[in-house]
Amino acid sequence: MAEDDLNRKYGLGTRETWWEDPPPNRGRTGPDKLRWPVLSIVFTLPYLLPATKRLLAVDRVTPGVVAMWVLVYGVAVSYALFPVVFDRSRPFRFAYSVWMLALGLAVVAVADVNPFVMLYGTAALVFLLPLAWVVLLDGIALLLGAVILLLDGRFADNYGDLITVGSVTMAMFFMSSLVRAVRRLQLANEEIATLAVANERERVARDLHDLLGHSLTTITVKAGLARRVLESSGDIPRAVEEIREVEGLTRSALSDVRATVSEYREVSLSAEIVGARAALRAAEIDADLPHAVDNVRPEFQTTFGYVLREAVTNVLRHSGAKLVKVRLGGTWLEVEDDGTATGVVPGNGLRGLTERLTAVGGTLRASAKPGGGLLVRAEVPLPEPRAAAPATRAEPAGGLA
Structure with a gap:
């Protein structure tokens, strides 16, 4: 089976379209869909608590404040939906990734939140899209985040957080690459095991055919010869001799079958010539x-x-x-x-x-x-x-x- 066919079989894309690789655990369990929402709340608390405190300190509720609430908690809700997106189609994952990055940038720009919030989008992205798209989209998101901070006059105070986002995203990028490589090795090992089983079945089928086809044919010929001897001339000693040879052949065939299954049987050309001479003589x-x-x-x-x-x-x-x-x-x-x-x-x-x-x-x-x-x-x-x-x-x- 060609490499591209194996890649298509397991959904890995072809060598010519390597940028279309699925997430590293596609076809596996992925994030736990029951525990992940609880874990996502824990992960987003360092971002939600300061943002909530800042929003609660607002004097009066305006449409702008409501929009900021929606944006701030929209990041947390969208992040909690990560397991649902994990096994969806590639266009759906792409749209979710762009949405997470855009939502993080909007929160940084509108709600005056620490740029660390962008990490929820950039880190999740590395597990959803092919690596080429990860580099492109995360790079654009970090660049836009720096531009937003510069325009808002907050770059000097928050550039360290932006660097942290980039560093953590890079670490997640390499971890995702490692997971993908491990997944490919697992699939390759599974395919090797399947091919090994198929080859062993072919070997046993071929050996049994070669062995039993010859042995049973010789046994049939000799048994027929013994019957003809008894029917025509009644030469009991010769018939008994032929039957003894049939008995010996059956014992030898049984031994060879057992050895074939264990792959211990060796065929000797000289022995095959002797066996061929006896079989042909019996068949006249x-x-x-x-x-x-x-x-x-x-x-x-x-x-x-x-x-x-x-x-x-x-x-x-x-x-x-x-x-x-x-x-x-x-x-x-x-x-x-x-x-x-x-x-x-x-x-x-x-x-x-x-x-x-x-x-x-x-x-x-x-x-x-x-x-x-x-x-x-x-x-x-x-x-x-x-x-x-x-x-x-x-x-x-x-x-x-």
């Missing part, structure tokens, strides 16, 4: 098989063992062949039959073999022969040798040559 198919595997590179023998097993299984099941030839090379294996197949039907077996060979940088080709039958070739090319670095002659250190 002539087998032209190599007697040794020494010419095959050791690192490829396990992979070629799987290829041989699946190819022989397909011959026993579908081909109707009378002769099977197996050829081996250092980095390749070929299985050829003279069956009646005129085309290749892709299935789970060929798909699984393709995945195995791709994992080691190899290729699998299955093609129909002109006269009927299939040719399966697996090949793993060797890596290109690196060019040797040119030798350099050491010069004597110091002195004249």
